[in-house]
Every structure is written in structure tokens, then in C-alpha cells.
Amino acid sequence: MADVTNADVDAAAAVSAVGKDAFARIVATLIRVTGDWTLAEDCAQEALTLALERWPKDGVPANPGGWLMTAARNRAIDVLRRVSTERRKLRELAALALTDPGPATARKEDVVDDRLRLIFTCCHPALRLEARVALTLRTICGVPTADIARAFLISESTMTRRLTRAKTKIADAGIPYRVPAGPALAERLPGVLAVLYLLFTRGYDAGGEPAFADEAIRLVRLLEQLMPDQPEISALQALFLFQHSRRDARRDADGNLLTLDRQDRSRWDHAAIAEGLAVLARTRQDGPYALQARIAACHATAASADATDWRAIATWYDELARIQPSPVIELNRAVAHGYAHGPAAGLALLAAARAGGALDDYPPAVAAEADLTARHGDRDRAAALFRQAADLSHVETERRALLDRADRLGS
Structure with missing residues (x-):
């Protein structure tokens, strides 16, 4: 050798x-x-x-x-x-x-425009959302098929077939390789932003691949460069920057996840936060991503966990739930109200959010109930709920963090 x-x-x-x-x-x-x-x-x-x-x-x-x-x-x-x-x-x-x-x-704009056309082709609404994300990862980000398969918890051969079907559908359906114009652009842009949001989330989650978050930030910068008049693009970029600024502080020396209140805020990327604030300042409309970015900005600019403006966050979540209702947004709204107006208020909203059953096996929902229950004074029930959330989680680092919170309540 x-x-x-x-x-x-x-x-x-x-x-x-x-x-x-x-x-x-x-x-x-x-x-x-x-x-x-x-x-x-x-x-x-x-x-x-x-x-x-x-x-x-x-x-x-x-x-x-x-x-x-x-x-x-x-x-x-x-x-x-x-x-x-x-x-x-x-x-x-x-x-x-x-x-x-x-x-x-x-010319720089010509080179970038090729990639922009590719983004819109990968994210065509004729493709299923899962296929759009996978195709974006493989074609635009250059992520190996095996890594994408692991992210989706499927075999490499299955992911290869899915990618092949997506490319075949693009060819058979005659999907044009271009950025749409006029009304079609406004119609297609939310789908592109949704894919980038999911891509970032897959990198930011406890068991995610950080490179996915980096790629999402790179791609949203590319979009904003070429379409600077779209406020939700700027808002999404700001949201990514605020969230990603905490990447180095989210784990302790042993690799265990730390909740927001236990993170060393001096380790946050304050340059990214400053950039996020500057980008957000250019956003004059409050669409779904702008509201989420304003919520993230409240966390990013708080000097400590106790200094967090939870009343403002609760207000932003009220508006977000009005324009884009979903079980997860209702869950986060309940947590925000629990900190802004007391754990009883949060538990009431959480019970309403869980009434439909969509959050029954969702570890963050059970963990949120545990946190609010602990703050309401029932430490034993809260510890049991944290253990239940750990049993539901499939991510080892998340499981350890939830069990640690249960143990700390017990002690």
C-alpha cells in the first residue's frame, strides 16, 4: 500500500x-x-x-x-x-x-442563475415533498445517496430508486428547467422555502447532520441574492442565522444536549445574530417565516434565560397560529404562554393542542407537558413524563437529555 x-x-x-x-x-x-x-x-x-x-x-x-x-x-x-x-x-x-x-x-449572476433554476426544478410541486428534499440534497448539495438514505431512515437502494423516479418524473412530465416568472414564481416560491426549511431542520435536529443546516443557509443566501424583493426569503435567512448561532453551545463537553436555559450564551455566534437582525430589519411583512424569525430574535438577543421576553414570543405565536395553524405551532404556542402567563395557562393550551391526537407520540409534546408540569409543582409526574418522552424518542442524544431532566427532578 x-x-x-x-x-x-x-x-x-x-x-x-x-x-x-x-x-x-x-x-x-x-x-x-x-x-x-x-x-x-x-x-x-x-x-x-x-x-x-x-x-x-x-x-x-x-x-x-x-x-x-x-x-x-x-x-x-x-x-x-x-x-x-x-x-x-x-x-x-x-x-x-x-x-x-x-x-x-x-458573469457571477449567470453562474448563480443556473443553480437557482436547478433549485426550482428540484422543488417542483409535481414532486412529493420528500422527493424534493432528497433531490435537493443530492443534486444541489452533493450529499451522497447513502447519507440521504440514513437521514430518511431508509436503505440506500430505496433512496436510489426514489431519486431515479423523481428525475424520471421531471423528464416525463416535461418539467421546465427554469425559474418561473410572474404569478408562477409567487406560487412556487413557498414550496422552495418549505424545502429549505425542512433541509435546515434536518441539520439542526438533535440527531441531524449539521452540514444540512449549512447547506440550507448557503441556498437561502443564494435565493436572497437573486430575489432581494421577497421578504419571506430574508425572513427565512434570519431565522436560520438565529437558530444556527447556538450550534456550538447546544452540547456539553460529553456531547449531551443542553436546553436553552442551560446554554453558555457567550458561546453563541454573536456575529451570526447581528447579521440575522440586520436581515430581519429588511423584512417589512409578517409572513410565517418572519414571525418565526422574530420569535428566534427574542431568544437570541436575551441576555439570559430569565430576561427572555416571553410575552412578546407568546404574542408572535398567537399570530403565527392564526395564519399558519398546525399541531406543532400550537405546541410551541402553549409553551410560550406557559412561560409568559404561568404553567397553568400553558397546560390548558397544550391539552387543547393534543386533543386531536396528532401529538400523542411526539416526544417534544410530552417533554413540554413535563416541563410545564414541573413548573406547576408536580415534580413526580413531570419526571414520569420526561421518561415517557425518552421512550418515544429515537435519537440517543435526545433520550439522554430527557432522562437527565427526569433524574434531576427526582433528586
Whole structure:
């Protein structure tokens, strides 16, 4: 087995650094030209593999992104040359090879616009929400299929079939590769934002992959750059920044989850909070994401847990429940009222939220009842509820945190 050299390590680091951004750009460009999703993804992956082979010997190029784009485009041309029915696409690729100046000198808005078109294609309403998220992760974020499968708790072969079906549906239904215009844009944008929200949540949850949250932030920045007049895009970006600012403080030295009141707020990313406040200040309308961002801002700007403006948070949740009712929002509203107006008020609202049964097996709902019950004075029942929530949870770090809260009540 050959020894790993410094050049190998440096090249691998360079490929990893540029690959995340370059993969999506390459795939987006090749899909635009060829209309072939599989070809685009395969050529982008082969370009990364080729870089791992060449760069240790030849050195990392001055423009690594341009190198990867050229390698992927050349590979696509080679593949299409072997397919006689693809002559028109071959001519388009050949023309692109002659006229495209590459990422180093191409207009920034053109490069970004390819990715924006890809986002809207992945998030077309003809696809199921689960398929939209998976396709976004694989095509735009470059997440390996195996990792996506683990996030969805299914086998890699099952996820491969789902991705294939989604791409086939795009082709068979003739879904256009473009950002819609006029009324269609307003109609489609909420679906795109919903996918990005779910993507962030999958990265932020206790058992999630943090890279998913990073990708969601990167993509929402991209959207805001190209559609700065859409207030809910700005609001979603602010919400992500406020939530993600706590990423380094959410666990103790042993990796155990810490509730908001036990976190060291000096470890929060205050630059991200400041950016979130600046972004939120540009949002003049209170849509669902703006309301959630204002709630998150109340937490992010509180000097301590006791200084949190729970009355304002409860008011924002009242409005959010009015315009976007859901069991989870009603759950959070109950918690907010429990802190703003006393645990009895929170328990009453929580009982109403759970009346339909949608939250019966939802660990956060049981944990919320436990917390409010403890604050109401019944520590024994609260401890039992925390243990019940732990039994319902499938995430080990979350289970440990809930059992720890039960044990602390017992002691």
C-alpha cells in the first residue's frame, strides 16, 4: 500500500474545499445544456475523482473550480460522442466549450442563475415533498445517496430508486428547467422555502447532520441574492442565522444536549445574530417565516434565560397560529404562554393542542407537558413524563437529555 504524501493530503483538502460549491455549479450547467440529470451528476463526480488523481502530481490549479468544470464538460462530450442520437446535445456542448469563459471570468449572476433554476426544478410541486428534499440534497448539495438514505431512515437502494423516479418524473412530465416568472414564481416560491426549511431542520435536529443546516443557509443566501424583493426569503435567512448561532453551545463537553436555559450564551455566534437582525430589519411583512424569525430574535438577543421576553414570543405565536395553524405551532404556542402567563395557562393550551391526537407520540409534546408540569409543582409526574418522552424518542442524544431532566427532578 502506497504511503500517503503531503501532496495527497493537500490535494484531497483542495478537492473537498472547492467540491461542495463546484459540484452544484457543474451539475446545474450540464443539466441546462444536456437536460440529462444522470449524465450531469456522473460527470461532476468523475471530475472530482480525476482531480484526486491529478492534483497530487500536477499541483492544485490556480482556478480549481474552472479546472473541475472543464474536466466535467470534457467528460460529457466524450460520453455524448458515443451516442449517435445525441448529436444536437453534442453540438451544444461543443459550442459551450468554445464560448463559455469558465467560472473564473463568467458573469457571477449567470453562474448563480443556473443553480437557482436547478433549485426550482428540484422543488417542483409535481414532486412529493420528500422527493424534493432528497433531490435537493443530492443534486444541489452533493450529499451522497447513502447519507440521504440514513437521514430518511431508509436503505440506500430505496433512496436510489426514489431519486431515479423523481428525475424520471421531471423528464416525463416535461418539467421546465427554469425559474418561473410572474404569478408562477409567487406560487412556487413557498414550496422552495418549505424545502429549505425542512433541509435546515434536518441539520439542526438533535440527531441531524449539521452540514444540512449549512447547506440550507448557503441556498437561502443564494435565493436572497437573486430575489432581494421577497421578504419571506430574508425572513427565512434570519431565522436560520438565529437558530444556527447556538450550534456550538447546544452540547456539553460529553456531547449531551443542553436546553436553552442551560446554554453558555457567550458561546453563541454573536456575529451570526447581528447579521440575522440586520436581515430581519429588511423584512417589512409578517409572513410565517418572519414571525418565526422574530420569535428566534427574542431568544437570541436575551441576555439570559430569565430576561427572555416571553410575552412578546407568546404574542408572535398567537399570530403565527392564526395564519399558519398546525399541531406543532400550537405546541410551541402553549409553551410560550406557559412561560409568559404561568404553567397553568400553558397546560390548558397544550391539552387543547393534543386533543386531536396528532401529538400523542411526539416526544417534544410530552417533554413540554413535563416541563410545564414541573413548573406547576408536580415534580413526580413531570419526571414520569420526561421518561415517557425518552421512550418515544429515537435519537440517543435526545433520550439522554430527557432522562437527565427526569433524574434531576427526582433528586
